[in-house]
Amino acid sequence: MHRHRRLKRLRNVAVPLAVVTAAGLTYGFAAADDDSTGAGTGPAAAAAWADDTADGFASVEANGQQGTYGGRDGETVTVKSLAELEKYATASDPYTIVVAGPIKMDPVGKEIKVASDKTIVGAGTEGDIIGGGFFLGEGVHNVIIRNLTIRDSYQGTWNDKEHDFDAIQMDGAHHVWIDHNDLRHMADGLIDSRKDTTNVTVSYNRLSTNNKAFGIGWTENVEADLTIHHNWIRETEQRNPSTDNAEHAHLYNNYLQDDPDTEISSSYGNYARGGTRMVLENSYFQGFTNPVTKDEGAGLVQRGNVFKDTSGRNESGGTAFDPKDFYDYELDPAADLPAKLTAESGPQAAIGTTTTAAGTKAAKTLTVARDGSGQYDTVQKAVDAVPAGNSEQIVIAVAPGTYREVVKIPAGKPNITVQGTGSSRKDTVIVYNNASGTPKPGGGTYGTSGSASVHIEANDVQLRNLTVSNDFDEAKNQDLQGQQAVALRTIGDRIQLVGTIISGDQDTLLMDSPSKDIRSRVYVTGSYITGNVDFIFGRATAVVDRSVITLKKRWNGDSGGYVTAPSTADGRNGILISRSTITGDVADGSFHLGRPWHAGGDAALDPQTTVRDSHLGAAIKSAPWTDMSGFSWKDDRFAEYRNSGAGAGAAGEDRPHLTDAQAAQQEIADWLGDWTPGAV
Incomplete structure (x- = not known):
């Protein structure tokens, strides 16, 4: 594919562009299955997203356009208001437009008329378009819409005939790439590709909670070419997609999910209509x-698909085409898609942050390798080498291997990133096996907080593309008083865990603060957290976003446990789990979502957990909250909002749900405040 490259000019509109030098794949630090690639080859590589171009039919030369690369040849601007977004999206010049915060459409249902040669990209996971979307009209071309959440133009009627409020509508456009977006809860369709719109690729998106997901057609001509791959489509009734009169429609590696006993039920999945091939x-x-359904005149070729608990029509027949006559592609095994796409689809933290701008100083790198090929052979030695009061960005690049050590980043050493350099987060492992009751060399025991394999006491610390584990063996130590064994403990502010695995049993991830009067914020994204009892806990203001929370049986094989145990101070936000999956190989109905931890019996605490927009497996109890140490969960703050899956349930006395108005005050931005996480 032809790639255009030229030096970009950087321009700030609302806020400074984030500076990054950390490694990242095209799709960022995605939380796929544990064996997946989570990072690039080294921390000094620039973020890849800025030069990304589309694959599939959007990459094919046609209509005078050589592939789809958006606004790459123009200026990069950062916007945080509707006026700024509309100004640059509708301009005649090419622009890369970084949306760095939530933008509400006014009026509701507004669709910005995007001009050619534009990239509109969310900054990490902070680019929300609320109450409206985008329109690409006749002849508009070379547009990328990427890494955004477009949501909530819903007007109270699922099959809404009165409000044509789409997330993305295209009428006669060509060469469009729609990638890594979260599209949901709109008044009409999530994506409409109409009136001979062609050379479109739709990839790695989440389309959910809507009547109509993705409609293609509104034309008598059979000439449109589209590639639709690696999308997670769930809880949508129709147009999943409905493909009418497309000359070449290539659909592969998509995950279509309809949960039983929910408000939305599917009427059909993939549909080849009219003369579609x-x-x-x-x-x-x-x-x-x-x-899978088809009209009599359509050609539909199926191969390699998996059907679980489906019913009704599943059709194929006629002839189609060979996609490899147009472009190269690789298929993932269909069986891997639920785990892969529940984690990898939608906005990613490493997309939308920019490469180092002129005049900024790149991070200093310290290398660690067990075999002696790095500057240091342990992670702690590299941390020790960082000067006290450090003010520059330090990346500790850790080569693949297992590092059996306790690592402590003290409060006086901020601005450190510890990053694994392997192709998977499993390649680089920091592990130890202390428990609360483990005797200390100088006398006494470690206690819960002291048992952690990794301690982060400093501010502005990141862990990326690695595993932190506590492998304390409960079965072999049943005589030990104090089975809690923390993998990672944080007490600093502005802590990021990106593309990590945090693994343990009881009390896996302790997110704390120096005292209950001090706020410490933690942002976890694209990660795995594994445990069984109170394994996400503490008094920090913490967000677990787009991650997989894996429930684990106890040492004796029994199921049962508690996901969260917040100990939030009064007047402060606690634990927010958003856009994540909670699942595991445990018994149905055996796990609570949380219980209130009044640390030290402090009745003045006001523990909070909110679980929203997430997929809950069958292991979650129908009454998901419970009491702890004499404190009732009903006296504290526990709630859900718009969850799905077998473990989700309707609102009731034992299962409080947020109202839409309450949910609007419990977004990620409400937790993080003036902090926008980004790469190093």
Whole structure:
């Protein structure tokens, strides 16, 4: 594919552009299955997203356009207001437009008319478009819409005939790439590709909680070419997608999920209508009614798909085409898609942050390798080498291997990133096996907080692309008083865990603060957290976003446990789990979402956990909250909002749900305040 490259000019509109030098793949530090690639080859590499171009039919030369690369040849601007976004999106010049915070459409349902040669990208996971979307009209071309959350133009009627409020509508456009977005809860369709719109690729998006997901057609011509791959489509009734009169429709590696006993039920899945020629490969259909349908005149070739708990029509027939006549691609096994796409789809923390601007200082790198090929052979030695009061960015690049050591980043050493340099987060492991009751060399025991394998006491610290584990063996130490064994303890402010695995049993991840009068914020994204009892806990203001929380059986094989145990101070936000998956190989109905930890019996605390927009497996109890140490959960703050899955349930006395108005005050931005996480 032809790639255009030229030096970009950087321009700030609302806030400074984030400076990054950390490694990242095209799709960032995604939390796929534990064996997946989570980072690039080294911390000095620039973020890759700025030069990304589309794959699939959006990459094919046609209509005078050589691939889809958006606004890469123009200026990069950062916007935080509707006026700024509309100004640059509608301009005639090319622009890369970084959306660095939530933007509300006014009026509700407004669709900004995007001009050609634009990239509109969310900054990490902070680019929310609320109450409206985008329109690409006749002849508009070379547009990338990426890494955004576009949501909430819903007007109270699922099959809404009165409000044409789409997330993205295209009428006669060409060469469009829609990638890594979260599209949900709109009044009409999430994506409409109409009136001979062609050379479109739609990849790694989440389309959910809507009546109509993705409609293609509104034309008598059979000439549109589209590639639709690696999307997670769930809780949508129709147009999943409905493909009408497309000459070449290539659908592969999509995950279509319809949960039972919810407000929305699927009427059909992939639909080849009219004269469409469709190739449908290695997709996963779960719970769908009529998962694959076709009109008599359509050609639909199926191969390698998985159908679980589906019913009704599942059709194929006729002839289609060979996608490899147009472009190269690789298929993932269909069976891997639920785990892969629940974690990898949607906005990613490493997309939308920019490469180092002129005049800024790149991070200093210290290297660690067990075999002696680095500057240091342990992680702690590298931390020790960072000067006290450090003010510059330090990246500790850790080569693949298992580092059996306790690592402590003291309060006087901020601005440190510890990053694994392997191809998977599993390649670099920091592990130890202290428990609360483990005797200390100088007498006494470690206690819960002291048992951590990694302690982060400093501010502005990041962990990336690695595993932190506590492998204390409960079965072999049943005589020990104090089985709690922390993998990671944080007490600093502005802590990021990106593309990590945090693994243990009881009390895995302790997110704390120096005292209950001090706020400490933690942002976890694209990560795995594993445990069984109170394994996400503490008094920090903490966000677990787009991650997989894995429930684990206890040492004796029994199921049962508690996901969270917040000890939030009064007047402060506690633990927010958002856009994540909670699942595990444990018994159905055996786990609580949380219970209130009044540390030290402090009745003045006001513990809080909110779980929203997440997929809950069958292990979650129908009454998901419970009491702790004589304190009732009903006296504290525990709630859900718009969750799905077998473990989700309707609002009730034992299962409080937020109202829409309450949920609007419990967004990620409300937790993080003036801090926007980004790469180093």
